[in-house]
Amino acid sequence: MAEIKLFGYTNKISVKQGEEIDFHVYADGTDVADANLVRLIHGDEHPDGPGFVEEEIDNDINGKWKVEKQFTQIGSFLKVNDPNNELSIEQDFTIFGYIWPTVPNKGSRQCIFGRFDVKTNEGYCLGIAPNGYLEFWVGDGKEVDYLASELPLQKQVWYFVAASFDHKTGKVNLYQEGVLNRYNSIIGKVVPFDYRSHTQTTFRFRQKNRKDVPFVISGGLDFHEKRGQFISDTYAGKIDRPAVCGGVLSRDELDNICSGGMPPKDSIIAYWDTTEGFSEKGISNTVIDIGPNKLNAEGFNHPVRGLTGWNWTGKNDNFRLAPNEYGGIEFHPDSLTDARWKVWKTMKIPESLRSGVYAIRLKAGKGELGEEYIVFFVRPKKPKSKLCFLVPTATYLAYANEKLSFDAQIIQPMTGQPPIITDIDIERYKNPEFGLSTYDSFDDGSGVCFSSYKRPILNMRPKYRISSMGITWCFPADLSIIGWLEHNQYEYDVITDEDLHKEGLDAIKPYKCVITGTHPEYTSEKMLDAVEDYISEGGRLVYTGGNGFYWVVGFYDDEPWCMEVRKLDAGMRAWAARPGEYYLQTTGERSGLWRGRGRAPQKLTGVGFIAEGFETSEQYRRMPDSWHRTVSWITEGVEGEIIGDQGLAYGGAAGIELDRYDLSLGTPPHTKIIASSGGHSDNYVLVTEELLYAYAGLVGSLDYRIRSDMTYFTAPKNGAVFCTGSIAFGQALPANNYNNSASTVFKNVVNAFIKDGELPGGKWTLEEKQWK
Structure with missing residues (x-):
């Protein structure tokens, strides 16, 4: 018999009398739990003290709750708002950005940015192979074609990376160039590493563009029969100013962008300027697309902003003073700030419930994991x-x-x-x-x-x-x-x-x-x-x-x-x-x-x-x-x-x-x-x-x-x-x-x-x- 486990949280930590509070509950090994509203008075079970003290409160929410297993979206990423499927590209295109990988040789694939379904192998993506090499791939729903760089990526070093795809001929170019300076990377110019790689090949097929696949910065779409769609293969490291352009950009054009220039204006499909939107009051979770389609990207699990970018010169330590040098956004596959579980129960706080420390106590089976206290405070x-x-x-x-x-x-x-x-x-x-x-x-x-x-x-x-x-x-x-x-x-x-x-x-x-x-x-x-x-x-x-x-x-x-x-x-x-x-x-x-x-x-x-x-x-x-x-x-x-x-x-x-x-x-x-x-x-x-x-x-x-x-x-x-x-x-x-x-x-x-x-x-x- 499986061990019974119960966990939960609330949507609010503080509520007033008359307000509502939601409870999100996870269960494993059981489909029912006994619930009781309790007032918490003392917690420490030390023998020299009064021991654990709680007071059960009569409330309609008490009783048997049906419970079930829930699933958690782990990893920070940006999801692009693309209602007209502008990034469902059926033409030549180039995808590029600056990256600062923290675990390139992770042992599993990382999607840096792209529009790819990991489960069905549909779409396109620029990412990192399990062995730490930059890689571009497209999938037609059956197979995937890959093009890898010649040299592995070094951790905590800034690179400019790009891939272009000729939709008619299938020709692919993969561009990798180190852009480290005296300040922006873990190592300096004295290290005799070669960071440059330029490879090309011809893919056998074109990508399949399914309408419901989002463009994701740090991750790809995945699916599980019990949990539905989610994001997996998230990336570890910083990304600065990613973009998608129509057409195959030339080597000279990519060299210009690598040095800090902009792509041809009429080629831009989306350009997420990670240095936009800074103010005296901070930076939002929305990354602004300055391209014609305004395909802004929303952060999940709080990608970290206000970080040094590829061109940081070390003269300023504040993104407000040198915003152009603070385009770095950092992503972590193990980041979590919102479990996004379903709401299981909602309670209206009784007018008669006095201010204090409360919890919903859940019990099912024996052992520590079979008991849960979902704590909240009533003001x-x-x-x-x-x-x-x-x-x-x-x-x-x-x-x-x-x-x-x-x-x-x-x-x-x-x-x-x-x-x-x-x-x-x-x-x-x-x-x-x-x-x-x-x-x-x-x-x-x-x-x-x-x-x-x-x-x-x-x-x-x-x-x-x-x-x-x-x-x-x-x-x-x-x-x-x-x-x-x-x-x-x-x-x-x-x-x-x-x-x-x-x-x-x-x-x-x-x-x-x-x-x-x-x-x-x-x-x-x-x-x-x-x-x-x-x-x-x-x-x-x-x-x-x-x-x-x-x-x-x-x-x-x-x-x-x-x-x-x-x-x-x-x-x-x-x-x-x-x-x-x-x-x-x-x-x-x-x-x-x-x-x-x-x-x-x-x-x-x-x-x-x-x-x-x-x-x-x-x-x-x-x-x-x-x-x-x-x-x-x-x-x-x-x-x-x-x-x-x-x-x-x-x-x-x-x-x-x-x-x-x-x-x-x-x-x-x-x-x-x-x-x-x-x-x-x-x-x-x-x-x-x-x-x-x-x-x-x-x-x-x-x-x-x-x-x-x-x-x-x-x-x-x-x-x-x-x-x-x-x-x-x-x-x-x-x-x-x-x-x-x-x-x-x-x-x-x-x-x-x-x-x-x-x-x-x-x-x-x-x-x-x-x-x-």
């Missing part, structure tokens, strides 16, 4: 509470289905332990249908810069423990804060990063207090502006985490479900963007660290990322500031000097990733240090952005900077910010049935922040202003 139609939990969904996207735990050679030295592998881990590792995270690299070594929630995210599930660390991470860790709020019977609303990005300050302005998740690492400019404005206009922020407000991310306005980030030359990162490829195509902004754009986290919250370690967590010790009469209320009820000596993440409240007070990076000068951790193991290392020179001793036992600072400062209009400075703090709250010193401090702060009127210690705030 109120109108704010009803003084307190808001800001769900860091951008960070959930960044880590979605990460494979760093298995693929990175450094992971065991980093974490100090071998990965703990579950059935879920094995399943998501072996199936490309789940896509990758921004901590992963594609098979060709390029970093993944897009991540979306239109696919199952198996590590955004309530019981999941990250295999490399053996603890809860991101979403299930944040449920420890939700559990604490529920245990203490607070009235609260839930708002996601997506809501904050879309609505800005308006999303959180109604609340007296906003609590963050354990790891709000990824943030857009709109999100960051909203939080800063919220604080400066009298809001009160509880930053319950570490390594927050760190990476610059972007979203297309019409695609809130897909996030983009570029990892630059600073920060703790799993990959680095290539030279000149630092700007987001979604917004036109420079990505990388917010610190690199003059907005270090310390300026916003008082603390910023200083170290990480994944072996043990420590406790805090009260600092002299904590006895100051402006802030002594924060530690009221704490016996002695120790805070956070319990926790579900390595046994303490100060651990995993740590933030530190730093006046040199913008910590408000009147900030009080309530408590600090110390004694971290040598598994804790200083973050790379702190280094100018590397030297021995940048570890927990030797570097005084490696600590977590718990801080507090007041802001204008009776606002304030409290920071825990540690990811592990949120997971410490449930220890000993929520009865612990970290919980006491947290409760003091939240109670003070949600009260109307002046903050405790307010009568002494004039003392804080002496620094002026």
Whole structure:
């Protein structure tokens, strides 16, 4: 009997009461599953905590669901909109473009661009043979004729490639010329490679042009009896300015194009100018055809734009400054941002369903894979509470289905332990249908810069423990804060990063207090502006985490479900963007660290990322500031000097990733240090952005900077910010049935922040202003 597997995702991650949400479900080994709407309260099954806690909700959507296997379109490509079949060519033609292959010798055929049906062998295509040679082919529906180049393509080297076909005589010319310069390729002019090849032959037959076959840039049409049509044989690498012209272009004409010229204007059928459409606000997913037929091409699974092209000179690192040098569009056969599964069920959120964290729980059979939680967040139609939990969904996207735990050679030295592998881990590792995270690299070594929630995210599930660390991470860790709020019977609303990005300050302005998740690492400019404005206009922020407000991310306005980030030359990162490829195509902004754009986290919250370690967590010790009469209320009820000596993440409240007070990076000068951790193991290392020179001793036992600072400062209009400075703090709250010193401090702060009127210690705030 086949093992039962259930997976699913939603079309929205955040919904209001009265709105509809779609569920996309995949099943294998069963055609029925038991579905139940549940409210998620606590996820971590650590024996020192309350365990897994959920509440079943009565709803019409509950019951037996018929389910079935679904299919996923993997690989990024461009599909040309050609309603009049202009590219169904029954005459002489020439096809050409610039290419930068990343895995030419892939072992399987790659379609660079053309109009070809892989299943029926119909059409024409310029591509790469399994052995890495450039190849042009045509198919008549029965057989395929091929013409290959004389020399194999070198990886990460720019070429101009072209093929011409004389429809009457069957004569074919294949043109390959290297166009590498001092900057644009992996190797330079000093390497004595020969890149040039010019071959010709006569084909036996003409291509068959079926009307329903699309022209595809990076791929060919395929068919399977169960899934129907899809795109396969996708290409790995960059393409710049592909085109199709009528007639057989001469060698001189091709040489002119190879050098940067244009083809004869009256010959152009389609010319996709990959440098068109750039603006201050970014680049769209549509590639513009500047030819007479306006056959624009639409991107699937987000081909990466804003990349250096064949003629990049190295003088500019921004596509807005030198758009003509940024025609490169990169494609990956293992890219996935939208699974495109059928909608299986739709639910209207009841008006009576209170704001919170929810899921559709699916069950069928035994084992981890036979149970699925399709998670979503319900926000109120109108704010009803003084307190808001800001769900860091951008960070959930960044880590979605990460494979760093298995693929990175450094992971065991980093974490100090071998990965703990579950059935879920094995399943998501072996199936490309789940896509990758921004901590992963594609098979060709390029970093993944897009991540979306239109696919199952198996590590955004309530019981999941990250295999490399053996603890809860991101979403299930944040449920420890939700559990604490529920245990203490607070009235609260839930708002996601997506809501904050879309609505800005308006999303959180109604609340007296906003609590963050354990790891709000990824943030857009709109999100960051909203939080800063919220604080400066009298809001009160509880930053319950570490390594927050760190990476610059972007979203297309019409695609809130897909996030983009570029990892630059600073920060703790799993990959680095290539030279000149630092700007987001979604917004036109420079990505990388917010610190690199003059907005270090310390300026916003008082603390910023200083170290990480994944072996043990420590406790805090009260600092002299904590006895100051402006802030002594924060530690009221704490016996002695120790805070956070319990926790579900390595046994303490100060651990995993740590933030530190730093006046040199913008910590408000009147900030009080309530408590600090110390004694971290040598598994804790200083973050790379702190280094100018590397030297021995940048570890927990030797570097005084490696600590977590718990801080507090007041802001204008009776606002304030409290920071825990540690990811592990949120997971410490449930220890000993929520009865612990970290919980006491947290409760003091939240109670003070949600009260109307002046903050405790307010009568002494004039003392804080002496620094002026």
